[in-house]
Each structure stands twice: as C-alpha cells, then as structure tokens.
Amino acid sequence: MTPLALPSSPPPPPDAAAAIEVADLVKVYKTTRAVDGVSFRVPRGSITGLLGGNGAGKTTTISMIMGLVLPTSGRVRVLGCDMPEQRAEVLGRINFESPYVDMPSRLTVRQNLSVFGRLYDVPDLRDRIAELASDLDLTEFLDRASGKLSAGQKTRVALAKALINRPELLLLDEPTASLDPDTADWIRGHLETYRKRYDASILLASHNMLEVERLCDRVVIMKRGRIEDDDSPAAIMARYNRATLEEVFLDVARGRDREQGETL
Numbered sequence: 001m002t003p004l005a006l007p008s009s010p011p012p013p014p015d016a017a018a019a020i021e022v023a024d025l026v027k028v029y030k031t032t033r034a035v036d037g038v039s040f041r042v043p044r045g046s047i048t049g050l051l052g053g054n055g056a057g058k059t060t061t062i063s064m065i066m067g068l069v070l071p072t073s074g075r076v077r078v079l080g081c082d083m084p085e086q087r088a089e090v091l092g093r094i095n096f097e098s099p100y101v102d103m104p105s106r107l108t109v110r111q112n113l114s115v116f117g118r119l120y121d122v123p124d125l126r127d128r129i130a131e132l133a134s135d136l137d138l139t140e141f142l143d144r145a146s147g148k149l150s151a152g153q154k155t156r157v158a159l160a161k162a163l164i165n166r167p168e169l170l171l172l173d174e175p176t177a178s179l180d181p182d183t184a185d186w187i188r189g190h191l192e193t194y195r196k197r198y199d200a201s202i203l204l205a206s207h208n209m210l211e212v213e214r215l216c217d218r219v220v221i222m223k224r225g226r227i228e229d230d231d232s233p234a235a236i237m238a239r240y241n242r243a244t245l246e247e248v249f250l251d252v253a254r255g256r257d258r259e260q261g262e263t264l
C-alpha cells in the first residue's frame with residue numbers, strides 16, 4: 001500500500017525547530033476536498049491557533065497530523081518524524097483533547113485515567129493521577145462515573161487525560177467549548193502554565209477569538225480547506241487593519257479584502 005502520493009518536487013529538508021510541519025496536505029472525502037493543499041509549521045514551544053469557520057478543515061487537518069486520517073497527498077512531520085510511517089515513535093510524545101470525544105461513561109474518572117495512563121506506559125501512574133487530580137481539581141469526583149459529570153468537569157478530566165503522558169506536543173480541538181467563562185479562563189491559565197513548565201508545543205483549534213489572542217503566538221487561518229493567512233496575531237490584525245481577531249475572522253468569513261476591508 002502506498003499511503004502518501006508525494007509531490008513531484010523534492011521535499012524541503014526537515015525543520016528541527018518545528019513541532020509540526022505540514023506540506024501540500026490534501027484530504028479528499030469522495031467529492032469533498034476537506035483539506036486542499038495546506039502547508040504550515042508549528043514552532044517548538046509555541047502555541048499556534050488553527051482558526052476557520054465550520055467545515056474549514058481544522059479537525060481533518062488535526063486528524064492527519066495525529067496519523068488518524070490518511071492524507072490523500074502531502075507530507076506531515078511531527079517532532080521530526082514522518083507521519084503516518086513513524087507514528088509509533090511519536091504517539092507516546094503527543095496527546096490530544098477534544099470535548100467531542102467522550103470517554104467510556106461507566107468507568108470512573110480514576111479508571112479512565114488509569115486505562116489511558118497504561119496505554120501510554122506512564123511510570124508511577126498512581127502518583128501521576130494524584131498529581132493531575134490536584135492540579136486540575138478532580139479529587140472530588142475521581143471515583144464518580146465519567147458519564148455523570150457536568151460539561152466543565154468532563155473537560156477538566158479530558159485535559160487530565162491529554163496531559164497524562166506529559167506530552168511534548170498537545171493538539172487541542174476547541175478545548176473550552178461549552179465552558180462557563182470562569183472555567184474556560186482557568187483551563188487557559190493551566191495550558192499556559194503547562195507550556196511554560198514543560199516547554200511544550202500546542203496546536204489549538206478554536207472558535208473563541210479572545211482565547212486565541214490570549215494564548216497564541218501564531219495563528220493559521222483556514223477557509224474551505226486552504227490557508228487564508230499565517231502569522232502572529234498582531235501582524236494579522238495589522239494586515240486587516242482590525243483591532244481584534246474577531247473582526248479579522250468576520251472579514252475572512254465574509255470575504256472582505258485585507259487592506260481595504262471591501263467585500264470581494
């Protein structure tokens with residue numbers, strides 16, 4: 001089986017400073033070009049935001065980065081390893097969180113974290129779970145069935161699951177969706193602390209522009225499967241002549257031109 005149709009020109013040399021590099025990435029689902037020739041990099045130690053309207057291709061891109069969805073063509077390197085060929089070498093060093101992926105609901109929080117911890121071969125797992133329970137304020141419901149938690153509690157458990165192996169690279173798909181502002185702010189603070197403490201890299205898909213402005217050093221904006229812009233939040237806002245990323249997002253979604261703010 002040939003998993004990837006490589007581009008005809010030789011690929012550029014790997015970038016050791018990149019946590020993620022994608023080049024000419026394409027995913028076609030029957031008639032839908034979900035991702036249509038995307039190239040970008042996530043610098044090591046950065047928090048990079050992946051923005052775009054519904055159906056822009058963010059989740060498909062993240063799934064290809066994790067090796068869960070096979071690209072139609074193009075190249076993905078994660079922590080210096082080619083995906084999906086070297087997937088086994090990187091899976092233990094990365095992790096993923098999405099509020100849309102539920103854990104087995106009848107297992108308690110502790111049991112779920114134990115299962116994931118064993119999958120990642122986490123040493124001193126009991127201590128690691130206790131540490132996460134304390135960091136993320138899970139102690140009170142550690143022995144409750146995961147299906148009986150509130151949305152905010154589930155999100156904290158999902159984050160604990162995502163951090164259980166102390167990943168070098170964390171992929172987050174709308175990590176604060178459906179959270180109250182206080183809990184969402186608390187989760188953001190935790191992510192910032194984690195990044196600093198472990199010099200981790202984070203790719204964050206989000207519809208919350210204030211979140212992206214607060215957390216992200218870089219922003220990649222997708223639209224209909226393509227990259228619309230890729231820069232620091234400040235540079236992007238300057239280019240669109242806007243004071244907030246929310247306004248930039250609306251300009252991109254409604255097809256307004258960068259400098260002039262005119263409808264195309």
Ligand SMILES: Nc1ncnc2c1ncn2[C@@H]1O[C@H](COP(=O)(O)OP(=O)(O)OP(=O)(O)O)[C@@H](O)[C@H]1O
Nearest residue numbers: 029032033034052053054055056057058059060061
């Ligand atoms: N398994 C699939 N089979 C067929 N089409 C799919 C599949 N997964 C995604 N798509 C399509 O690919 C496109 C991109 O979807 P994707 O979920 O990547 O977007 P997204 O940017 O994450 O959107 P959202 O913000 O709504 O979560 C959409 O048109 C979607 O309908």
